[in-house]
Amino acid sequence: MQPLIDNARTFGQRPEEFAKLADGQSPDVLFITCSDSRVVPALITGARPGQLFELRTAGNIVPPYVSHPPTGEAATIEYAVEVLGVRDVVVCGHSHCGAVGALVRGDDLESVPAVRAWLAHAADEPTAADADDPTVAGAVQNHVLAQLLRLRSYPCVEKRLADGRLRVRGWYYEVHTGAVREHRVESDSFEAL
Numbered sequence: 001m002q003p004l005i006d007n008a009r010t011f012g013q014r015p016e017e018f019a020k021l022a023d024g025q026s027p028d029v030l031f032i033t034c035s036d037s038r039v040v041p042a043l044i045t046g047a048r049p050g051q052l053f054e055l056r057t058a059g060n061i062v063p064p065y066v067s068h069p070p071t072g073e074a075a076t077i078e079y080a081v082e083v084l085g086v087r088d089v090v091v092c093g094h095s096h097c098g099a100v101g102a103l104v105r106g107d108d109l110e111s112v113p114a115v116r117a118w119l120a121h122a123a124d125e126p127t128a129a130d131a132d133d134p135t136v137a138g139a140v141q142n143h144v145l146a147q148l149l150r151l152r153s154y155p156c157v158e159k160r161l162a163d164g165r166l167r168v169r170g171w172y173y174e175v176h177t178g179a180v181r182e183h184r185v186e187s188d189s190f191e192a193l
Contacts (some may be wrong), residue, residue, distance in 0.1 A: 004038070018049070027053040030080035033092040034060040034099065038175045041092070053080045059099025059143070060091060062150045063121040066176040074154065080164065081156040091151060092171040092180075093144040095135040104139045122146070137172070141190050145183065 012018075031041045031053045037109035041052055057063075064072050080086045092153045093100070098120055102109060109116035122143065148170050151157055160166035172190045181190035 003174065021050055025050050025053070025084065027051055027084060029053065029079075029085050030055065030077065030084075030086045030089045032057070032060055032062060032077075032089065032151070033153050033173075034058065034094055034097060036094060036097065036175075037091070038096075039173060042177075044092075044173060044180060053084060053086060055080075058115065058118055059097060059103075059122060060093050060147060061099070061118065061121050062091065062147045064150065065154045071156065077151070077154055078156050081154075081160055087165065087167075088167050088169060089145050089151060089157070090169045090171050091147045092173055093140040093147075094173040095175050097136060097138055097140050097143075100140050100143050101134075101136045103143075104136055135174070135176070137174075141170075141172050141183070144172060148183075 027050060029045075029047075030053050031045070031052045033039050033041055035056045035058050035090055041047065041054055045052065053076075055073060057073060062077075063071055065074055067074070077089075078091070099115075099122075100105075101117075103119055103122055109119070151168055152161065157166060157168070161168070170190075172181045172183075173179075174181075180193050181188070182193050184191050
């Protein structure tokens with residue numbers, strides 16, 4: 001923790017770099033990814049403050065849309081699309097994902113009931129050709145596609161996709177190599193950016 005505290009102490013010593021951020025935000029991208037500490041959207045994309053609007057959930061799960069009671073995830077997506085007017089939404093899964101791995105392996109989650117209940121929102125249960133593969137690559141990629149389908153069902157996303165003001169993208173990030181792949185509809189595969 002101490003290195004993080006030390007950096008936080010010196011971080012604000014460059015106020016000229018941050019002054020313009022007080023005027024508001026206008027990110028072009030909503031980046032939906034896992035809460036995993038190895039996945040750092042700004043590091044992966046090179047984004048500076050104000051360029052990405054982020055939604056991080058365990059397993060980069062996009063829960064079903066409900067308006068009553070609204071979820072924090074739905075509110076974040078709606079705000080990014082309707083108020084901020086983002087032009088792209090990226091759903092980014094990653095290798096070695098504990099959430100997807102737990103689903104693939106059928107792990108006993110009795111001791112973590114909130115996690116178990118959250119993972120029930122995963123849409124289709126991801127499957128893997130090899131449940132012993134620690135990267136769970138195929139399962140994560142299928143999971144990303146399921147989350148994209150779920151995202152497309154949100155009214156604000158559906159509307160903006162229909163009028164061409166929004167694009168959705170599926171990414172897969174390898175934590176062990178740093179490589180990023182994007183789903184290509186034409187080939188129905190994840191390919192290098």
